[in-house]
Amino acid sequence: MLRFSLRSLATSSSPRPWFVDPAFEQPRIPSSAASQPVAPVPHDAPPPVKLVHEALSRSPHLDLTTLVSRQTVDPRPGPPLPRRGPQGRRQRGATYAGESSFEVPGGIWRWTVMAQVKEGTENRGAIESVVRVVRKSLVAVEPPVPLGPKSKRRMENGWAMVDGGDFVVHILSREARAKYFAQDRFTVW
Template identity: 55%
Template sequence: MLSTDSPSPARPWFVNPDEAAYLPRHTPPHMPEKAAHRVPPLPASVPPEIRLLHAQLAQSPHLEPASLLVCPPVSHPPGPPLPEAMPKGRRKRGRTYAGEGFLEPGGIWSWIVLAQVKEGTENRGAIESIVRLVRKTLLTAQPPLPLPRNSRRHINDGWAMVDAGDFAVHVVSQEARQKFFGDRSSW
């Protein structure tokens, strides 16, 4: 039922004032100032290239702003050593002792960037688009970061990674994040 009284300036003439309270309110994806306060803050000791990348990713319409995380990697203690076995056969194969290894306490990277694309966009090229944005941002940084060649394979499992030397950027779908990363919002 339409209203016969004069419409308010914020509401069009065809909207019933009784139904206006039930209309869904969506934030358009092109409003970075609204999404910027939902992005988790960066740690204080983050390098400038990650700050630049974080600023670019926070403006992307393909990402969930609240799921953009920058954190140091979680260190896991090494597992138990393999039991020693003597070599077998004439060629002396099958020995499990490989010598003393080199173990880094923090892992390969100093930082990890985790970006989750919006649900429903992962099979529509959102992951590939974010990977292109990451590569473009890191290659145009001053000085540019040496990145490996761009992989032309298609993203089938909802997960892509860019190795940027000192840090890694993981671009994941919601399903892949829950499967591989679990609930790590408290990183």
């Protein structure tokens, strides 16, 4: 009896496996991200940024509508601290903070690439996979791009960053983007 049932299951012409109940099977809907075009890279971007953007646009783990490559804009300085003179016998408590990093022209990075992984894949290794794609695409660049050491830890906070010297690549989950980059200068998000 067991041979007969296995043979009948093996010769079935149904496209679904024997253990899938047809009542619970949902039709597959193609993702809308595949039909939407990827934002283009600015023409004045350096070659490593263009290479990373092109490699990320082929990644199956990313939501391509969130892939953005932009030149970094200096942040607006906040209001100045109110001046207060030193107090007490030791003359402590003054509020002069010295020069700020905002007074130096330029920032740490000149270019920023940001991408968000598809929802539900962030805890399944999608962020680490995209980081491997970025690092692999930058290995053969001439002149060499200074990359930091590989991290052996899993990205538990939903955010990974690859520092390329003159540019940075942020790979984010949806929650991390909403938490850390909610008021970001990248208005495409």
